[in-house]
Amino acid sequence: MQIKDFATNVRELLAQRDIVQLRALLEEAHPADIASCIEKLENSDIWRVLSSLPNERRTDVFGYLPPNEQVRLAKSLNRRNLAEIFLHMSADERADLYNRLEPDQQAALLPGLAHAERDDIRNLASHEEGTAGAIMTSDYATLSPHLTASQAIESLRHEAPDKETIYQAYVIDRSRHLLGTVSLRDLIVASDDARVSGLMVEEVIASRVTDPQVEVVNKISKYDLIALPIIDDQDRLVGIVTYDDAMDVAEQEATEDFHRVGTVGRLEESVREASVPLLYRKRIFWLLALIFGNLLSGMGIAHYEATITAYVVLVFFLPLLIASGGNAGAQTATLMVRALATGDVQMRDWGRMIGRELAVAGLLGITMAVTVYFLGVARGGIHLAFVVALTMVMVVVVGSLIGMSLPFLLSRFRLDPATASVPLVTSIADVTGVLIYFSIATALLGVPLPASTPT
């Protein structure tokens, strides 16, 4: 499907008000493609497209719109149209939308729904953001353990239209305790009269409703699950998270970590669509904070003003040396932030990691010191070269240790390790670099006397 041509066609037919042709064009398209081609249109045009679709597809397309677009559109719809879409949405998407609406819209919607559905929405919408509960759906298929395989398949067949997936079914007792899971694959392969209780896997992999959603993603990914059951504190099944929602969460989390490492705050919407004031707000905090960080470097430099005035050539190597410490630290911080996020490295690995980091940083520092030694000789002789080389080893080792420790420290205090952003690590490494450089220089080149300043 050529998205671009498709989008152009849709826009042309909309402009011509040719609803018959439009309907024909939309019939073949995937809901995700329809959504991505209408999301930038005016509300009235979006609604013109949606209303030309059959009920179920209308809801599908609506579900593929970005959350903030859903809210924008929902605010412009009359109560009847919105209720119609709302009624057909999947339980998790409906709860998400509900959470983003204004209280008066929320109140207007609920009376149109059955009692059980109202409870379901209130329940799903009540979980804290970032938890398993906030991304789970209640549209899961359940089975009783005493059913036969053919009865179970028949039951799933009837439940299919309302369930997010029927490929994994959850076996529960009367009080909804999770007894096991059984896949449609196993049910189909089994003989007709095999019991669900004999087919189900009893060692269920599940998450608690309060678990962080990163853990949900990691479990689905590690065990290759179609869906992960979510249980409450009494081991009762309350929802599932499907693999496709987990993929979306994984992408969002990676993007958030990425941005945080680059000191950009959490963006709710696409970078392409973000407005100037929004981007300004998400970026200014760290830029200002880092100014004050870098002010310390300036103060360090000012402290050694006499040394600098005596040996202005030192300033030549200043950017190179302090940047090298920051760059080495940035590498280590990047490795650690990502490894902590994917679960590859855990808090308890810290001791072993720091030992290895010292070895790596030492080797890197020595290699880089040799390089700058020759530059130092060329620029200011052997004494200067020695100062520069010694500084290089030290800033690389210290920078690496900062980059290593900061993510662990943040994690230790239950803060996001990704706050150890590259610019933050670089700034801290800069300050220490300035101090290391000029204290070595002052010690080895001698404290300058006023008489030694150039005249």
Next chain:
Amino acid sequence: MQIKDFATNVRELLAQRDIVQLRALLEEAHPADIASCIEKLENSDIWRVLSSLPNERRTDVFGYLPPNEQVRLAKSLNRRNLAEIFLHMSADERADLYNRLEPDQQAALLPGLAHAERDDIRNLASHEEGTAGAIMTSDYATLSPHLTASQAIESLRHEAPDKETIYQAYVIDRSRHLLGTVSLRDLIVASDDARVSGLMVEEVIASRVTDPQVEVVNKISKYDLIALPIIDDQDRLVGIVTYDDAMDVAEQEATEDFHRVGTVGRLEESVREASVPLLYRKRIFWLLALIFGNLLSGMGIAHYEATITAYVVLVFFLPLLIASGGNAGAQTATLMVRALATGDVQMRDWGRMIGRELAVAGLLGITMAVTVYFLGVARGGIHLAFVVALTMVMVVVVGSLIGMSLPFLLSRFRLDPATASVPLVTSIADVTGVLIYFSIATALLGVPLPASTPT
């Protein structure tokens, strides 16, 4: 499942050579858990665990071991044991392993396999790394269009044990052209005598065998697919990529981009397990390259040595100003690299993005300039404050434009946008920052005369 306790138990039973108890313990465990608890053991112990498992589970556990562990173990196994595992592996994992073995081991393995399987391995193993072909599997389920729903289900039931998934089946003609796809869900819900040709979706979403694997991941994620069919240049079905493999690829790709933005080279293995020499090799290139980048900053500074000697106070603001340009550039580069990777932003968006970036950067620069203006007044009077504030606006705007343009430029020349790493952007911003700062200072404060140097 408490992984840690489980691992301890396994190790204790291994030490006691208590295979009966070990077998009982392993029976209940998920293959992924068994794999993660044995992957750090000696080859002999790994094999002791594997050989205590039934054939199919043995292969499952083997498949969950990290690729480099699979190779390490494969090298220590005798031909019969390796061939046994090899025979039961899924087509894509088998081809991956085959690709990583030495030629003599490859040659030793093939004779034990049927002709068709040999062709399949050679075929799957022949695709270039990073393409759809390299991650696809040939274990997909196919159906003829004229089957009824109940015949199709019966066919899938028989094929199930050998197929990666039966939840999505591919409808092909005699020459394997892909006619459509049908889900097991639709087959089950349909009436028994409905034809596959009437149930299948004909607007198939597929990728070419040579497409980059990132596109495969993006399609699976966007359209919420269980599996994506892969076709050759004549539209014939040659494989599928399942959602669980796509999740793994997405995680790997995000990790690689993350590392690249932090100037760490591609790591084939886990950060936790990486050796000192490996980490050294993956980090030293950019650290050395950036030294030469930062040397330019030093040269810029040296060029203005007279100005610096006259106004040493300028050095106080140097780290702060050049870091601010780098930090703003780092933010923009991070946003762009990630947005280009997820497909949120494309090459054609460049023009619009750069206009918005100018507006955001201008606002950021002015805010930061106001902040440093007061610092400038406090430190060196109104003239200095003006130099510092003007420099700040310029370095933030120029830094942001560099951070914006570099990923697009790299992408334009078919290089990885993530090469626009934060340290690289920072270094380029540093050089331009030095030049901007000292040329503004020299122009506004006046070219210093030798007489004006402090005595």
